[in-house]
Amino acid sequence: xxxxxxxxxxxxxxxxxxxxxxxxxxxxxxxxxxxxxxxxxxxxxxxxxxxxxxxxxxxxxxxxxxxxxxxxxxxxxxxxxxxxxxxxxxxxxxxxxxxxxxxxxxxxxxxxxxxxxxxxxxxxxxxxxxxxxxxxxxxxxxxxxxxxxxxxxxxxxxxxxxxxxxxxxxxxxxxxxxxxxxxxxxxxxxxxxxxxxxxxxxxxxxxxxxxxx
Numbered sequence: 001x002x003x004x005x006x007x008x009x010x011x012x013x014x015x016x017x018x019x020x021x022x023x024x025x026x027x028x029x030x031x032x033x034x035x036x037x038x039x040x041x042x043x044x045x046x047x048x049x050x051x052x053x054x055x056x057x058x059x060x061x062x063x064x065x066x067x068x069x070x071x072x073x074x075x076x077x078x079x080x081x082x083x084x085x086x087x088x089x090x091x092x093x094x095x096x097x098x099x100x101x102x103x104x105x106x107x108x109x110x111x112x113x114x115x116x117x118x119x120x121x122x123x124x125x126x127x128x129x130x131x132x133x134x135x136x137x138x139x140x141x142x143x144x145x146x147x148x149x150x151x152x153x154x155x156x157x158x159x160x161x162x163x164x165x166x167x168x169x170x171x172x173x174x175x176x177x178x179x180x181x182x183x184x185x186x187x188x189x190x191x192x193x194x195x196x197x198x199x200x201x202x203x204x205x206x207x208x209x210x211x212x213x
Contacts (some may be wrong), residue, residue: 010049012162017054018061025065025140026072027119029112033058034151041152054148057142062109062140066119070132073123090125097127103137110137110146 017036024031040054069076097104101122108118122132 010040010043010053013043013048014057015054017058021061021140021144022065022068024115025062025067025109025136026069027116029116033062034147037148037151038150044152051149051152054152055145058144058148062144063137066105066109066136066140067133069119070123070129070136073120077120077124093121094125094127097122097125100192101127101131105132105135106139106142109136109143117151138144 013036017033017040020031020033020036037054038059040049040058043049044054057213104114104118105122108114113117121127
């Protein structure tokens with residue numbers, strides 16, 4: 001840990017945690033939400049704040065950000081490629097969110113690659129607002145609670161181990177996505193292939209068969 005963090009006002013640390021978690025909760029990729037967690041963990045060890053206060057500021061920011069992202073999904077989606085818009089508003093996505101929406105919302109709070117599409121798809125597909133309200137609160141509490149507690153307890157080493165694990169798992173995830181996409185394309189091509197028309201016999205042959213019969 002860096003000793004100079006002890007001199008920072010914990011109020012501003014909580015504000016930075018709230019703001020970054022808010023932006024992360026909206027689904028904006030690339031937000032370094034772990035940085036204020038690291039700073040707050042040092043402040044907790046120094047006795048300037050408490051773990052509970054750190055959990056509250058981060059969870060509230062992440063939760064409110066996810067709600068704003070849900071509400072802005074329709075306007076944000078209009079700026080994305082047409083394929084994203086069609087997928088978000090498709091009946092298949094609506095059925096997926098209706099069946100597994102709660103689990104997806106909770107898991108997406110922690111997995112960055114899922115956070116943006118799930119937030120957009122939940123808002124654009126008409127996923128029920130009360131359900132999203134509740135599940136996003138659970139997801140924010142789990143996400144911030146687990147990571148803030150681990151960083152407070154173990155420090156930066158837990159982040160380094162997680163990044164190494166993601167790096168090792170990434171090629172397998174990419175390979176799985178490619179295989180699934182290839183299978184989906186193959187099935188789509190087979191389903192869309194027109195049936196071969198039956199070859200019609202010449203009129204003279206039909207006429208001769210009629211006369212012989």
